Amino acid sequence: MRRKKGNNVINLQDSNLRLLLELLYAKSCMTRQDMAEATGLSASGISKLVGFLLDKGLVVEEAFISRRKGRRAISLRLNGDSVYAVGVRLARNYLTCGLFNFSGEILYSIHREIETKQLTETTQLLSELIGATLKEAERINAPVYGIGVSAPGPLFPYDGRLVLITDYPEWQGFSVKKFCEENFGLRTILEHDANVSVLAEKWFGGGKDCDQLIYVVADRGVGAGVYTNGYVHTGSQNIAGEIGHTTIKYDGEKCECGNRGCLELYSSSTAVLKEARQIWEAERPSGWSEQMTIDKLAQLAQAGCEHARQLLTKAGNFLGIGLANLLTTYNPEKIIVGDEMTRAGDIWFSAVKNAVKERALPEVYANTKIEVSQLEIEPAFLGTGLLVLRLVVENVSSISTFNNVSS
Numbered sequence: 378m379r380r381k382k383g384n385n386v387i388n389l390q391d392s393n394l395r396l397l398l399e400l401l402y403a404k405s406c407m408t409r410q411d412m413a414e415a416t417g418l419s420a421s422g423i424s425k426l427v428g429f430l431l432d433k434g435l436v437v438e439e440a441f442i443s444r445r446k447g448r449r450a451i452s453l454r455l456n457g458d459s460v461y462a463v464g465v466r467l468a469r470n471y472l473t474c475g476l477f478n479f480s481g482e483i484l485y486s487i488h489r490e491i492e493t494k495q496l497t498e499t500t501q502l503l504s505e506l507i508g509a510t511l512k513e514a515e516r517i518n519a520p521v522y523g524i525g526v527s528a529p530g531p532l533f534p535y536d537g538r539l540v541l542i543t544d545y546p547e548w549q550g551f552s553v554k555k556f557c558e559e560n561f562g563l564r565t566i567l568e569h570d571a572n573v574s575v576l577a578e579k580w581f582g583g584g585k586d587c588d589q590l591i592y593v594v595a596d597r598g599v600g601a602g603v604y605t606n607g608y609v610h611t612g613s614q615n616i617a618g619e620i621g622h623t624t625i626k627y628d629g630e631k632c633e634c635g636n637r638g639c640l641e642l643y644s645s646s647t648a649v650l651k652e653a654r655q656i657w658e659a660e661r662p663s664g665w666s667e668q669m670t671i672d673k674l675a676q677l678a679q680a681g682c683e684h685a686r687q688l689l690t691k692a693g694n695f696l697g698i699g700l701a702n703l704l705t706t707y708n709p710e711k712i713i714v715g716d717e718m719t720r721a722g723d724i725w726f727s728a729v730k731n732a733v734k735e736r737a738l739p740e741v742y743a744n745t746k747i748e749v750s751q752l753e754i755e756p757a758f759l760g761t762g763l764l765v766l767r768l769v770v771e772n773v774s775s776i777s778t779f780n781n782v783s784s
């Protein structure tokens with residue numbers, strides 16, 4: 378995801394190829410003329426690039442009757458069967474694994490809960506689920522280019538290593554990349570769940586038309602994926618966007634990361650459920666139980682329970698402070714919030730937006746959309762296939778011909 382320096386002819390061809398493929402992800406099918414209009418490239422340039430993609434087997438032609446001109450025209454679409462990816466979402470409490478085709482469609486998926494915090498359980502499940510997915514790929518004769526994994530951060534993609542997952546000390550330092558490459562012999566990319574989610578929203582979700590987009594993971598931890606002009610902004614060590622570990626209370630409690638008063642200590646579902654337990658132990662409010670969930674709290678708040686309403690409003694307010702900081706730091710067109718906390722419903726989300734409104738510059742707030750993710754498939758899973766497919770797109774000129782089953 379790192380921006381290449383320099384613009385020699387080969388890099389220029391790669392970036393133009395990437396542009397055409399991204400357009401096809403967004404629009405499904407386009408004529409050569411549509412592509413020329415959308416990119417500003419010349420007709421002969423588009424023909425040359427399309428010819429290259431056709432030769433590689435990554436796109437196919439389809440005849441249709443043009444509504445604009447009333448005659449036969451040729452459109453292009455991605456060849457879903459050309460190359461495949463295995464995608465894995467490694468969350469704190471579950472694993473989901475799937476087989477993605479080049480169009481980003483999920484052909485097969487398998488899900489398991491993670492019962493303990495022990496690393497051995499996680500590695501066994503990784504082996505089992507990826508193994509089952511590769512077996513399915515073999516059964517349908519699908520060539521797999523690599524494995525994409527999303528996990529909570531902070532993490533280092535260069536060696537595919539988890540750096541800190543709060544509350545999961547055994548996972549610290551585990552190289553998912555090394556484990557997968559040694560066990561399955563496939564190139565593996567590990568990426569922060571927020572960075573994967575922002576890609577999924579950009580290519581398939583509410584961020585299709587945005588060049589400046591942020592996705593905020595509001596889950597057991599909190600993080601942000603920052604997409605700007607074609608790239609995910611990672612910083613020099615992939616820590617950019619780790620808003621969960623930025624201070625919102627300078628003298629607040631100590632966090633596992635070493636900092637104090639971190640945003641996720643006040644706005645994650647872990648924080649909310651921890652406080653819910655304290656409320657239960659102290660006051661036993663009616664309708665509550667020992668094992669609370671975000672859904673249950675949302676239902677109680679909606680039904681008028683003051684304890685639940687206050688708890689969700691407070692958590693929303695804290696997250697809103699984090700979002701106001703994002704608005705000023707990155708000035709996005711849109712922030713999409715997703716994952717477990719979004720189940721807290723309207724009471725929580727109104728508190729999020731109110732806090733941003735109170736704290737951001739009024740004109741900046743007025744021109745920034747803040748939405749809850751509408752994707753039906755969780756973006757931190759949906760985007761894992763894209764991690765690998767993006768690698769195909771970025772290196773398209775140096776990769777030999779793909780599985781050309783277009784005929």
Ligand SMILES: [Zn+2]
Pocket residue numbers: 621622623632633634635636639
């Ligand atoms: Zn922290």
